[in-house]
Amino acid sequence: MxxxxxxxxxxxxxxxxxxxxxxxxxxxxxxxxxxxxxSPSRASEHIPMNIDEACEFLKMKKGTMYYHLHNRSIPATKKGKSYIFFKDELIKWAESGRTTDVPLTPEETNLALSKRVGKNTQTDISKLLRKK
Incomplete structure (x- = not known):
């Protein structure tokens, strides 16, 4: 109407x-x-963590964590003698290290490995066995 x-x-x-x-x-x-x-909000993921909690969250050994801290490749804040990590920053840091968006299928992995230089193919192996 x-x-x-x-x-x-x-x-x-x-x-x-x-x-x-x-x-x-x-x-x-x-x-x-x-x-x-x-839904969880971004503010709820901005949680401060100490180095032990960050190692547990990332499933990383403490030595590896100190290696990344020494190279300044991981986001952290140092207050006094201790480091402070934030959960949302660690998630972004971990996601930025991805090499591909989608994991390769086993066929794609085998194809990539077979194209490597110096890789012995099945025919090369059979030729080597015949020479002996």
């Missing part, structure tokens, strides 16, 4: 349509609000 065709007698019908649309928007808003409330 357009506004040009609307008369005073059509107002109750138009108000009912508006109420239906508003209740639909309200339901959508409530669902969206619940989804946002359930």
């Amino acid at each position: 357009t506004t040009e065709e609307m008369t005073f007698n059509d107002l109750p019908k138009a108000v009912a349509q508006l109420l239906d649309k508003i209740s639909g928007l309200e339901l959508s808003f409530n669902r969206l609000y619940e989804d946002i409330k359930k």
